[in-house]
Each structure stands twice: as C-alpha cells, then as structure tokens.
Amino acid sequence: MLYKSAFNDNELENYLQQGEIKASEKPDIPPQVLWVGDCTIATFGNFSASTGKAKSKKTFNITAMVAAAVINSTILNYRASFPEGKRLILYFDTEQSRFHCHNVVERIYRLAGLKLDKEDKRLHFYGLREFTPTLRIALIDYALRTFNGVGLVIIDGLRDLMYDINNAKESTDVMTMLMAWTSKYNLHIHCVLHLNKNDNNTRGHIGTELENKAETVLIISKNKQDANISEVRPMHMRDKEFNTWAFHIDDNSLPVLDVGYHITVVKPKDKPLTSLPDEIHIKVLEKLFNYNSPQRYIDMVKALSQAYAEEGYKRGDNGIKEMLKIFSERKLITRDKEGYHYNPLLW
Missing domain, CATH: 3.40.50.300 (P-loop containing nucleotide triphosphate hydrolases)
Structure with a gap:
C-alpha cells in the first residue's frame, strides 16, 4: 500500500461509487x-x-x-x-x-x-x-x-x-x-x-x-x-x-x-519619455538651452518639462526627473556654480 489513508476501505469504496460518472447516465x-x-x-x-x-x-x-x-x-x-x-x-x-x-x-x-x-x-x-x-x-x-x-x-x-x-x-x-x-x-x-x-x-x-x-x-x-x-x-x-x-x-x-451610462473609454497610456527617439531629445535640449541656463534644480525640471510639452510630450514631474537623471549620467547636461549646461557633442 503506497498511501496510508485515514479512511477505511469500506468508506473509500462508498465515496468512489458516489463520484463515479457513467456514460449511460443522463444527469439533470x-x-x-x-x-x-x-x-x-x-x-x-x-x-x-x-x-x-x-x-x-x-x-x-x-x-x-x-x-x-x-x-x-x-x-x-x-x-x-x-x-x-x-x-x-x-x-x-x-x-x-x-x-x-x-x-x-x-x-x-x-x-x-x-x-x-x-x-x-x-x-x-x-x-x-x-x-x-x-x-x-x-x-x-x-x-x-x-x-x-x-x-x-x-x-x-x-x-x-x-x-x-x-x-x-x-x-x-x-x-x-x-x-x-x-x-x-x-x-x-x-x-x-x-x-x-x-x-x-x-x-x-x-x-x-x-x-x-x-x-x-x-x-x-x-x-x-x-x-x-x-x-x-x-x-x-x-x-x-x-x-x-x-x-x-x-x-x-x-x-x-444608471440608464445614461456609457462605457468609459480609457486613453492609451502615454509612452515614457525614455522611449522617444534621440532626435526629439536633441530638439528639446537645443530649444531649452538656446533661451536660458537654469540655475537651480527646480528651475531645470520646470524648464525641461515646458520644453517637452511644447513639442507635444506633456508629462509628469517623475518622467521629467528621470530624463534629467539620464542626461546627467551621460554628461549631456552638467552642472557647476553657474548653473546647468548642455553638451551636444556627446550625443
């Protein structure tokens, strides 16, 4: 006996008969x-x-x-x-x-x-x-x-x-x-x-x-x-x-x-800025730094957000901060005592 059951054989036989499905049956x-x-x-x-x-x-x-x-x-x-x-x-x-x-x-x-x-x-x-x-x-x-x-x-x-x-x-x-x-x-x-x-x-x-x-x-x-x-x-x-x-x-x-109810149509989620081609990022950064060089972090985030929005890519602060972090890691954007600077030759 490979498996020691808590049920005796008579009980198991009874349960097995209860569970049997026959082809001749016509269940309701x-x-x-x-x-x-x-x-x-x-x-x-x-x-x-x-x-x-x-x-x-x-x-x-x-x-x-x-x-x-x-x-x-x-x-x-x-x-x-x-x-x-x-x-x-x-x-x-x-x-x-x-x-x-x-x-x-x-x-x-x-x-x-x-x-x-x-x-x-x-x-x-x-x-x-x-x-x-x-x-x-x-x-x-x-x-x-x-x-x-x-x-x-x-x-x-x-x-x-x-x-x-x-x-x-x-x-x-x-x-x-x-x-x-x-x-x-x-x-x-x-x-x-x-x-x-x-x-x-x-x-x-x-x-x-x-x-x-x-x-x-x-x-x-x-x-x-x-x-x-x-x-x-x-x-x-x-x-x-x-x-x-x-x-x-x-x-x-x-x-x-609610008889006037209409199914809510959910807009497709906006693509993250990280998925955009480099041409878009280049255009955004050139436009931003042609007009100013932000001094503070908060000003840089605001300016970058506005620059993307003007190109049709309005996003929340988290997405903007993520891009700023990526640009900084790649040295495309650097910061010193005078503020933020753009280095287009590093693309």
Whole structure:
C-alpha cells in the first residue's frame, strides 16, 4: 500500500461509487436561476462571486441581486427565477456590525417592495462578525442542514471563513466546502471577496482558487469620471459575458440603474519619455538651452518639462526627473556654480 489513508476501505469504496460518472447516465441540467440580460450568472450546484475594492458598493450590488431572488423578478439588471421549493435565501455577513447589517436587510426589503413591519420567510439574514472562522463555517453548515428549500446563499466576506488568505490548505478546504455545499444541497452560493489595494487581483491564495473554480466572478468598481457611479462587469464567466452596466445610489440610499451610462473609454497610456527617439531629445535640449541656463534644480525640471510639452510630450514631474537623471549620467547636461549646461557633442 503506497498511501496510508485515514479512511477505511469500506468508506473509500462508498465515496468512489458516489463520484463515479457513467456514460449511460443522463444527469439533470442544472437549473439556471440568475441572469444579467440573457447571460446566465448563476446555476444550482455552482458558486459565484462579486469582487471589488473597498467602497466600490459591492454590498449595494448584492442587495439588488438578493431582492431580485426574493421576489423572482428583475432588480437593477439582475433577473431571478428560483423554482418552487427552492425559494429560501440565507445571507451571512462576516464583516459589519448589527446596525449596518440591519441597514442591508432594510435595503433588500425596500428594493423588493416588502413591508418592514413583517418578516419575510423567504430571507434569513445572519451577522457572524464576532465569531471565529471555524465557528462561522460550522454555523453555515448547520443552517444548510437545518433549513429546507434553500436556493441561494450569500457569504458577504469569504475571506473571514479562514485565518490566513494565503494559506494554500485553508484555501483548498474553503473551496472544497463551497463545492460540497452547492452539490449536496443543490443550491447556488454567491460570495464577496475584496480586490487587492494596489492592483485588480482578488486577494490572496483564496482569490486565485475562487477565480479558477467559480462559475461567475463579477467586478464592481467606481467609474473613473464619476465616483458616485459603480460599474458592474464580468471578470470571468462560463456562459456568454454581458456588457458592462452601472448603478448609482439615490436619495433614498437605494441602488438605481444608471440608464445614461456609457462605457468609459480609457486613453492609451502615454509612452515614457525614455522611449522617444534621440532626435526629439536633441530638439528639446537645443530649444531649452538656446533661451536660458537654469540655475537651480527646480528651475531645470520646470524648464525641461515646458520644453517637452511644447513639442507635444506633456508629462509628469517623475518622467521629467528621470530624463534629467539620464542626461546627467551621460554628461549631456552638467552642472557647476553657474548653473546647468548642455553638451551636444556627446550625443
């Protein structure tokens, strides 16, 4: 025996039979339950995720998705159709205080057109902020074993189901748990995970695992021209991808579809000055030193910046300082007590 297992042979045989896929079988097609337009974003037996940086309105986006699921209708751009007998929604928040969790519940009710003075039995909301990651997982598992007819589970704060987001074993265990829950109970789980502050990658090893195994990953981000507008776009989808859309928060603190939204066209990044041909640099330096010889460093940077701008290459101070450093290292520009000087013969 090459591998010593913690399971006995009878258990292994049972698990192996559970996992066997036969050609003669005709498995049921997983029910589609959530769409954006005609693009499927959620099916039973799978999980998906929303991701974005802090304050990008991820939770506002989730409330619209949940409200649509509660009433099997369309809210914002989310269209839901959960089958009878699978209409129960469990929402687990791992980050916010009881007060802020209640705000989320109230927002869902208002979006769904429900009265706040009566509990809707289709939605159960739980705040798990004060519990350990191990207990949070146990509570979610207990709820799934206890409630009948669950169709959608929200885990707002997937990172909080583990102690170390870069731990490979913990990440694999959490992903395995998600896949087991969705398979065993035939439901859909939607998770929320932050993006890194400095780039657009999902956080930690758990983020990489999520991108690899999730059915759909959505990115919620602030519009570059208007921070009051949040954009929703697909990062990864197994189905056809939908076009980016957007929403804003109205005076009633509810997310509203931004019907006048247009996709932001990002200008190509300007080429660095270091990539320009020598002819441009020669022209810039000749023009600069024909008129003056700057005395101070700050004056030299300002004059060099203006000279490049006049040639159509307006750049920030960092790019200008980088060029000045290169010119100085090549002795094309030198400095003495009288100021800066240009040495064109060194080209």
